[in-house]
Amino acid sequence: MFEFLIHVAIMACLYGLLALSLxxxxxxxxxxxxxxxxxxxxxxxxxxxxxxxxxxxxxGIALGVAFALLVAVAFARLGRNLGADYWGIATLAxxxxxxxxxxxETWLTGGAQGVGGIPLLFGDMPRPAGxxxxxxxxxxxxxxxxxxxxxxxxxxxxxxxxxxxxEPQLAVSLGYxxxxxxxxxxxxxxxxxxxxxxxxxxxxxxxxPDQLVASETFLIWAMVIIGGSGNHLGAIVGAFLMQFLFAxxxxxxxxxxxxxxxxxxxxxxxxxxxxxxxxMWRTQGLVPERIGGRGNG
Amino acid sequence: MADTxxxxxxxxxxFAAHKVLTDVRFxxxxxxxxxxxxxxxxxxxxxxxxxxxxSRPDAGEILFRNESVAGMPAxxxxxxxxxxxxxxxxxxxxxxxxxxxxxxxxEGAGLFDAFTPRRGDHSQVDVLLEQFALTAVAxxxxxxxxxxxxxxLSIALALRTKPKLLCLDEPTAGVHPQLRSRMVxxxxxxxxxxxxxxxxxxxxxxxxxxCSRCIVLDRGEIIADCAPDELAKNERVVEAxxxxxxxxxxVLA
Numbered sequence: 001m002f003e004f005l006i007h008v009a010i011m012a013c014l015y016g017l018l019a020l021s022l023x024x025x026x027x028x029x030x031x032x033x034x035x036x037x038x039x040x041x042x043x044x045x046x047x048x049x050x051x052x053x054x055x056x057x058x059x060g061i062a063l064g065v066a067f068a069l070l071v072a073v074a075f076a077r078l079g080r081n082l083g084a085d086y087w088g089i090a091t092l093a094x095x096x097x098x099x100x101x102x103x104x105e106t107w108l109t110g111g112a113q114g115v116g117g118i119p120l121l122f123g124d125m126p127r128p129a130g131x132x133x134x135x136x137x138x139x140x141x142x143x144x145x146x147x148x149x150x151x152x153x154x155x156x157x158x159x160x161x162x163x164x165x166x167e168p169q170l171a172v173s174l175g176y177x178x179x180x181x182x183x184x185x186x187x188x189x190x191x192x193x194x195x196x197x198x199x200x201x202x203x204x205x206x207x208x209p210d211q212l213v214a215s216e217t218f219l220i221w222a223m224v225i226i227g228g229s230g231n232h233l234g235a236i237v238g239a240f241l242m243q244f245l246f247a248x249x250x251x252x253x254x255x256x257x258x259x260x261x262x263x264x265x266x267x268x269x270x271x272x273x274x275x276x277x278x279x280m281w282r283t284q285g286l287v288p289e290r291i292g293g294r295g296n297g
Numbered sequence: 298m299a300d301t302x303x304x305x306x307x308x309x310x311x312f313a314a315h316k317v318l319t320d321v322r323f324x325x326x327x328x329x330x331x332x333x334x335x336x337x338x339x340x341x342x343x344x345x346x347x348x349x350x351x352s353r354p355d356a357g358e359i360l361f362r363n364e365s366v367a368g369m370p371a372x373x374x375x376x377x378x379x380x381x382x383x384x385x386x387x388x389x390x391x392x393x394x395x396x397x398x399x400x401x402x403x404e405g406a407g408l409f410d411a412f413t414p415r416r417g418d419h420s421q422v423d424v425l426l427e428q429f430a431l432t433a434v435a436x437x438x439x440x441x442x443x444x445x446x447x448x449x450l451s452i453a454l455a456l457r458t459k460p461k462l463l464c465l466d467e468p469t470a471g472v473h474p475q476l477r478s479r480m481v482x483x484x485x486x487x488x489x490x491x492x493x494x495x496x497x498x499x500x501x502x503x504x505x506x507x508c509s510r511c512i513v514l515d516r517g518e519i520i521a522d523c524a525p526d527e528l529a530k531n532e533r534v535v536e537a538x539x540x541x542x543x544x545x546x547x548v549l550a
Contacts, residue, residue: 159400292396
């Protein structure tokens with residue numbers, strides 16, 4: 001049970017990173033990114049390509065971050081002449097194109113079979129010290145990302161992002177270059193998502209295109225909306241809540257003696273139902289965005 | 298001319314077959330407050346959009362402080378010092394009035410500024426809040442302000458950028474008379490500090506109080522460029538607003 005809890009905590013931290021990354025885009029900059037999972041995928045494939053070519057984990061991080069930055073810049077350029085909603089659809093399309101590429105370019109990505117045997121980051125350590133060390137790393141990454149995001153959004157830069165989110169025309173009239181703000185935000189968010197993907201690949205030890213399906217993006221969206229869009233703590237609370245709820249679904253199944261296929265269905269119901277409930281009754285999420293105060297000055 | 302802030306030369310703009318601006322030419326000199334008048338649909342807001350970069354002119358030249366800005370992106374024109382407000386200012390609902398005012402200045406708003414020690418300018422924001430009678434609502438969401446307060450906030454925001462030319466689109470529409478006189482005083486005060494202004498307005502009292510010169514647009518053409526007091530004597534201006542004399546007599550009879 002202890003190791004299971006460590007596993008759930010590690011996954012919650014990795015999703016927490018992804019939720020922080022998406023929250024920076026959606027919650028602060030108003031960038032409706034429906035292709036978030038591909039930024040994570042850049043990290044997983046960075047790790048797998050580096051492993052396949054025996055380049056070592058440092059090259060894996062570098063590759064993952066470089067891929068993610070490229071995709072972020074592509075997303076930003078794509079969005080220059082599109083409205084927020086159309087841009088969101090375009091990001092979804094780009095993410096799907098890249099997933100299909102990963103599925104088919106076997107020479108580079110391992111294709112549909114994926115790449116297995118990626119070494120654990122702390123594989124030399126005995127259990128449970130290895131998973132605990134991984135949890136420590138994930139927690140450190142999550143806290144560092146939280147600090148970075150808080151620093152960014154607590155500054156004047158954060159106010160510029162919020163102004164862009166709510167009144168883009170007003171922001172332009174005051175001299176803000178929205179394409180620069182969008183590109184910078186996407187690049188910072190992409191690095192966080194890629195790091196999450198890299199650690200995930202070295203924790204699960206397998207990378208495949210099925211990890212990049214669009215429903216993963218919507219799971220991260222659910223975490224941000226349920227936790228509280230525009231609040232970093234909210235994004236983390238959402239990620240932990242969803243991950244721990246998911247982890248307890250099999251126990252509920254056992255308690256009610258339900259068939260195994262109910263597990264996936266119950267998880268989907270949790271995501272869809274949670275999203276709907278919060279969108280209808282508590283749009284601000286569990287930890288709402290703070291308005292006003294002397295911060296950001 | 299050395300003291301010309303804005304020079305608009307032969308500017309034209311059409312939406313499909315509909316000509317909105319035709320051969321528009323005028324100048325705004327340093328320290329001047331120029332009124333831009335005209336009946337509804339005469340092209341005033343389009344002209345403001347074209348000058349401020351929110352719309353590209355089809356033809357013509359726009360020189361701001363001797364640099365061509367025709368077709369330049371709006372944010373770059375604003376950075377040069379030509380800043381505009383909007384006829385119906387929309388304000389953020391998840392930002393307080395104070396936060397919006399802080400965001401008004403791009404100074405210290407870069408990505409890397411977030412990691413350097415803060416150079417707070419609370420006092421500047423507090424002074425503007427006081428001047429524009431917004432102190433009591435400083436911590437309320439900006440979208441909760443009344444229409445008149447939003448107009449004041451939008452002017453205060455534009456002034457945060459330290460503009461050289463301020464283009465105001467109907468600043469008094471929906472503003473309480475008391476706030477309106479405050480606005481006149483404030484605009485005069487900022488004009489005294491060297492901010493030239495181009496003001497789209499329907500309120501003739503406001504124009505007379507504030508402007509030294511007026512430009513009148515009708516169907517996309519400039520039909521008058523004179524002092525506010527001379528407007529009533531200008532037959533073309535009277536015609537534009539009230540119709541031709543024969544029609545006027547019919548109406549009056």
